[in-house]
Amino acid sequence: MGPVAFDASLWDEPTTGIGLYTHCLADGLxxxxxxxxxxxxxxxxxDPRGRMGRTAYVLGRLPQVLRDSEARLYHALGNFNLPLVRIPGKAYxxxxHDLIPLLMPETVSRAYRWQFRLWLARSVQVADRILCVSACTRDDLxxxxxxxxxxxxxxxxxxDHVDxxxxxxxxxxxxRTLSLPERFVLYAGSLDVRKNVSLVLDALERLKARGRPAALVMVGQRWFGSGAVESRVERMRAQGHxxxxxxxxxxxxxxELMRRATVFAxxxxxxxxxxPPLEAMRLGTPAIVxxxxxxxxxxxxGALAVRPDDAEGLAEAMDRLLRSDTERRRWAEEGKRQAALFTWARCADETxxxxxxxxxx
Structure with missing residues (x-):
């Protein structure tokens, strides 16, 4: 089929979900x-872009690069980032991955929301094929x-990249330097409003009030709107959490943190x-979503599920898993079975x- 022009705009950046997708799909293809x-x-x-920003590269330089390329197809990997113009003889x-800036506009800046809205609309027009990572995203689109x-x-x-x-x-x-407790809850992800870290904190407060405090380890980068979560964490630490x-x-x-965690929330x-919860499930850590x-x-x-506003339900689920070896083994096995359905080989074949x-x- 000849070469494929492949969006590598996140190739050299710190790993995010789309960056991971980029590398794993490339390996599979x-x-x-x-x-x-x-x-x-x-x-x-x-064609490294150097100091040029990703948006400037796609809009300004990429069209000419594609004209000069022998590749007949270009695959953009980041939700909306196709060139605005069609290049003769090139398929797009x-x-x-998601429509979060449109579904939850309060979680992103106004400038990014407008960029997403307008560029996605144009990408839908010029694309020959649109791959959605779930039926949920397809239906939203x-x-x-x-x-x-x-x-x-x-x-x-x-x-299966976790393997x-x-x-x-x-x-x-x-x-070892962290001296982690024997049992702890792990949260992994950015600290923005959408990720709902506040519900995990609500659940911790409920458990501590009942005399069953739980330790929480948080891994993730700061994001738009994360200041409120960080301030609350500091207050809770001062209260003994x-x-x-x-x-x-x-x-x-x-x-390694995922492997060691008692439960992934x-x-x-x-x-x-x-x-992230699917990764935890693949590694045998019970997940709550x-x-x-x-x-x-x-x-x-393969995972326990609670409503995103149900702090009491989350507290109960966390407590069950923290206290019961039987419950953890059961959900670890269920999680592994479900996660086994999702492989990068299948993703590459279908792409x-x-x-x-x-x-x-």
């Missing part, structure tokens, strides 16, 4: 013999852009896919099939 032209990475690939594919009907297909993410992250000596040494905020961590530390108000967004679709019967279908037109 290359394992199937697809030659990728990695375009727009900061310093690597076939875009992956849409079609509710706002019914004109995309016929272009959209669901291609789930994988989760290659074996415990490392440096990660284990770092974790055991809360460890570790910030952004390497994958080696992150996945992720009551996000909305996810377009919901990779919310009943909204794509997490019920992805986690299925490649979408490429081939577009190029046959």
């Amino acid at each position: 290359e394992a199937r013999g697809v030659r990728l032209e990695r375009l727009g990475a900061r310093v690597s690939g076939e 594919v875009v992956t849409v 079609l509710a706002r852009h019914p004109e995309a009907e016929g272009k959209v297909s669901v291609v789930y993410n994988g989760v 290659r992250h074996v415990p490392e000596a440096t990660a284990e040494a770092f974790l 055991d809360i460890r905020s570790l910030g952004y961590q390497s994958e080696a530390v992150f996945f 992720f009551p996000s108000k909305y996810e377009g896919f919901g990779l 919310s009943t909204t967004g794509a997490t019920p679709e992805v986690c299925g019967e 490649l099939a979408a490429y081939e279908e577009v190029l046959r037109r």
Whole structure:
């Protein structure tokens, strides 16, 4: 099928969900013999953008790069970031992960919300194929852009990337310095309003009031609107709560924490896919998720689920798992069984099939 021009704009950046998707999908496609032209990475690939911003690169330089490329297809990976103009002889594919700036506008800046809205609308027009990472995201997209009907297909993410992250000596040494308690709750993700960290804190307060305090470890970067959560964490620490905020961590530390956690709490108000709880499930750590967004679709019967406003339900679920070996074993097995359905090989196969279908037109 010839080379594929591949959006590498997050290739050299700290790992996020879309960055992880970029690397894992690229590995899967290359394992199937697809030659990728990695375009727009900061310093690597076939056309590094250098100091140019990602938006400026896609709008200003990428169209000419595609004109000069022998690739017949360009795949944009970041929700909306296709060039605004069609290039003769080039097919466009875009992956849409979620519509959070439109569904939950308070969680992003006004400038980004408008950029997302306008650029997504244009990307829907120029795309030949739109890959959504869940049926939830597909339905959200079609509710706002019914004109995309016929272009959209669901291609789930994988989760088996966690298998290659074996415990490392440096990660284990770092974790020893933390003197973590034998049992603890782990939250991993950014600290924005959408992730609903406040519900986890509400649950901790309920448990402490009953004389059953729980330790919480938090891993994740600051994000738009995270200041309120950080201030509350400081107040709760002053009141005697055991809360460890570790910030952004390497994958080696992150996945080792997941393995060691007693329970993984992720009551996000909305996810377009919901990779962190699936990662925990793959590693055998019981997960608690919310009943909204794509997490019920992805986690299925492999995780406990509570409403995103149900602090009492979350407290009870956390307490059950912290106190019962039997409950933990049960949910660990259920989680592994569900997570086994999601592989990057399957994602690559279905993405490649979408490429081939577009190029046959």
